[in-house]
Amino acid sequence: MRMWLVPPRVLCRRHLLGEHYEMHMFLGSYKKNTSLKGFINNGMLDPSCMLERHNVLVYEMYERRYEHDTPIEKDLCDALANDYSDYTSCVDIDRNLEVLQERCPSCTERIKRFL
Numbered sequence: 001m002r003m004w005l006v007p008p009r010v011l012c013r014r015h016l017l018g019e020h021y022e023m024h025m026f027l028g029s030y031k032k033n034t035s036l037k038g039f040i041n042n043g044m045l046d047p048s049c050m051l052e053r054h055n056v057l058v059y060e061m062y063e064r065r066y067e068h069d070t071p072i073e074k075d076l077c078d079a080l081a082n083d084y085s086d087y088t089s090c091v092d093i094d095r096n097l098e099v100l101q102e103r104c105p106s107c108t109e110r111i112k113r114f115l
Helices: 013-031 037-041 047-063 074-083 093-103 105-114
Strands: none
Touching: 013 047, 013 074, 013 105, 047 074, 093 105
8 A cells, every 4th residue: 555645646546545545544544443554654645635635536536427426524534644643754856757667658658748
């Protein structure tokens, strides 16, 4: 699981929907009291922007005419951010763009087109 935190328009369908799904997985894990420290320490999660990131992903999904019917709870996002406020998250967006280009020809094409 990871938050790419790159501009959503550069994500291919698979990675856009995947990151959206993983927002819900992070919150589900949090609700089950599963520790997310490893994801934060490894730069794969920034709890301080869960709701905002979910919303920008959903906006991009709507722009592409994808359906969305899985809202997330602001209170849950706020609790997650509060509970992990002592942890410094450093999601490396530039590195994530490189990783996407290494892994995914579709994302590479979109990165070249939109960035």
